[in-house]
Amino acid sequence: MASRGRAEIVVHFRTMHQRVVDELGRRIVGGTWEPGEPLPVEDALAAEIGVSRGGLREAVKALVAKGMLEVRPRTGTRVLPPEHWNHLDRDVLRWKQTGDATALLRDTGELRRIVEPEAARLAAERAGPDDIRALYDSLAAMQAAAAEPGRNGYIEADIAFHRALLDASGNRLLGSLGRAVDIALEHSFLVSTQTPGAVAASLPGHRAIVEAVEARDPEAAAAAVLAIIEAAEVEIAQSPGLPSDGVRPVR
Numbered sequence: 001m002a003s004r005g006r007a008e009i010v011v012h013f014r015t016m017h018q019r020v021v022d023e024l025g026r027r028i029v030g031g032t033w034e035p036g037e038p039l040p041v042e043d044a045l046a047a048e049i050g051v052s053r054g055g056l057r058e059a060v061k062a063l064v065a066k067g068m069l070e071v072r073p074r075t076g077t078r079v080l081p082p083e084h085w086n087h088l089d090r091d092v093l094r095w096k097q098t099g100d101a102t103a104l105l106r107d108t109g110e111l112r113r114i115v116e117p118e119a120a121r122l123a124a125e126r127a128g129p130d131d132i133r134a135l136y137d138s139l140a141a142m143q144a145a146a147a148e149p150g151r152n153g154y155i156e157a158d159i160a161f162h163r164a165l166l167d168a169s170g171n172r173l174l175g176s177l178g179r180a181v182d183i184a185l186e187h188s189f190l191v192s193t194q195t196p197g198a199v200a201a202s203l204p205g206h207r208a209i210v211e212a213v214e215a216r217d218p219e220a221a222a223a224a225v226l227a228i229i230e231a232a233e234v235e236i237a238q239s240p241g242l243p244s245d246g247v248r249p250v251r
Contacts, residue, residue, distance in 0.1 A: 020051050020059040025091055028068050028079055029099035035081040039069070066092055093183040105191065105236060108184040112229050115177065116165065120221035123168035123213045131168035135210045138164050142206060146199050154199060155189045161206060165225070168213065192232045194241040202228060 027033065039045060039060075046056040060077055063069040067084045071077045085092055087107075096104045123131065141157035148154075159182055166178035193199050205228040212221035 016051060016055060017058055017062075020049055020055055021062045021091065022095075023049055024059055024063055025066075025068065025095045026099060028063070029092070029095040031099075033079045035079050037079055038075070039077045039079070068092070088177070088180040090180070090183050093181070093187075097183065097187045101187070104184060105188055108181070108188045109229065109233050109236075111181065111184075113226070115174065116162070116225045116229065117222035119166050119169040119171070119174050120209060120213065120225040121218035122170060122174075123165055124216055124218040124221040126170035127168040127213050131164070132210070132214050134164040135161065135168065135213065139203075139206055139210055143203060146203060151193070151199060155186060155193065158189050158193075158202075158206075159185050165209065165213075188232065188236065191239045191241045192235040195235040195239045198231075198235040198239075201231065205231065 033039060040048070042053055042056060046053050049056065051059075060069055060071065064071060066089050067086045068080055069077055070080050087093070087096075093104070127135075138157055138161035142154060142161060145151055145154035145157050162185060163175075163178040163182070167175045169175070205224060208224040209221055209228070212218075212224050
């Protein structure tokens, strides 16, 4: 994980197919081809990327499934506007992290404000012993990682905590949403935790969430979640890992 400067998520690809999908996806998000514009001629694009025509076609199929490309007879393969993209797709989120980082930070903060307080209310009403244990276990992992010099594993534990909270809501759609936006949360936490003092300051807030859920206090749980979201927005605005164009806290 990046520890200073602009936050980045490093990805290693196991197959040529993954590499080609990633190359095309990054170019689309980065604006190499405008919406409605056709991709270059197949032979030329395959040669440029260093892949066979068959490999290129398979990558195009993957991007069609993500809503980023459209293939039509006679008109070829064209880039679709962003409103057609699956913005909860893990690859799309990762490409936005490198190509449109500030917008992703803003969108993530707004999504958290909409979803997490209500999830915490539901968790306070519905969470069972296993759900509460998962929250405490994630909190313990956060505390242990925070005590390490390099804070290794802290972000992973923080993501696990928020995923456990959504799971504890008892709403399966919220649980699936949590797993879908892991990349967005990772990006947000990579930036926010670079602000001096942010990690230590966040731990009491996370404990307050668990205690409110365990006490069956929906309003306190929602308020505790909103407090850490608002604190994260301030930390992101002050972070040395913030993209150069910045992002303002929501007010």
